[in-house]
Amino acid sequence: MDAVFHVIDKTTWERAIYFDYYYHQIKCKYNLTVNIDITRLMRRKKERNLKFFPMMLYAIMKAVNQNKEFRMSFNEQGELGYWDEVVPSYTLFHEENKTFTDVWSPYHADFDTFYETVVQDMKTYGSITGVIKARPDQPKNFCPISSLPWLNFTSFAQDTYTESSLLFPLIKFGKYVENDGKVLIPVAVFVSHAVADGYHTCKLFNDIQEIVDTM
Numbered sequence: 001m002d003a004v005f006h007v008i009d010k011t012t013w014e015r016a017i018y019f020d021y022y023y024h025q026i027k028c029k030y031n032l033t034v035n036i037d038i039t040r041l042m043r044r045k046k047e048r049n050l051k052f053f054p055m056m057l058y059a060i061m062k063a064v065n066q067n068k069e070f071r072m073s074f075n076e077q078g079e080l081g082y083w084d085e086v087v088p089s090y091t092l093f094h095e096e097n098k099t100f101t102d103v104w105s106p107y108h109a110d111f112d113t114f115y116e117t118v119v120q121d122m123k124t125y126g127s128i129t130g131v132i133k134a135r136p137d138q139p140k141n142f143c144p145i146s147s148l149p150w151l152n153f154t155s156f157a158q159d160t161y162t163e164s165s166l167l168f169p170l171i172k173f174g175k176y177v178e179n180d181g182k183v184l185i186p187v188a189v190f191v192s193h194a195v196a197d198g199y200h201t202c203k204l205f206n207d208i209q210e211i212v213d214t215m
Helices: 016-025 039-048 052-065 111-125 198-214
Strands: 005-007 029-037 072-074 080-083 087-094 099-104 142-147 170-173 177-179 182-192
Touching: 029 198, 039 052, 039 182, 039 198, 052 087, 052 111, 052 142, 052 170, 052 198, 087 111, 099 111, 182 198
Parallel strands: 087 142, 142 170
Antiparallel strands: 005 080, 029 182, 072 080, 087 099, 170 182, 177 182
16 A cells, blocks of 8 residues: 655644754754663564564664654655655665665564565565665655664764755664673664654654564
8 A cells, every 4th residue: 555645734733933943944953872672672583583683673663653753754746744654765785795785665563564574575685786776666755774783883973965855764773782681772863853853753762662672
């Protein structure tokens, strides 16, 4: 089923003045990095013999799809709105030449369906190199997510040198480590302040934590 784009009526939208201020005047974006406790997730991974990356991808995507602020975009007419659902666009690393490609997968709220879909897509497109987009026809309702499994970072910042109309968050997670009996993983989110304040980003992180605790 195709995702539906909902146009926002800025005359009644509670964030209209904040959006205009941070999108047109200050043009502010920010990064926030948090350690997520994935101890319970890792226990389930071991119990069911599952792959870690699709599990973490599911937790992040479920949280994103629970929060409208991180599904916002412009349509082809330049109107501001939000998608009723976004799909993951994620990177696959190629060990043989140290490059990567982008792949997207449909989103499913059911974990098992999502997991099997992502695992199959990784098999299907994982050996394609020499291009950035390994899977064609990426939909407009995508959320970019990538992993840095070689480093347990404490902070991550990114930006572009040109203005961009991208309102979706850019999400990265790093290498997980065990500390005092807990398994922690750094998750960084790059946010457009026009659509999300600190409250919304903190809620996103808290939702991720709740999801990995209860998956």
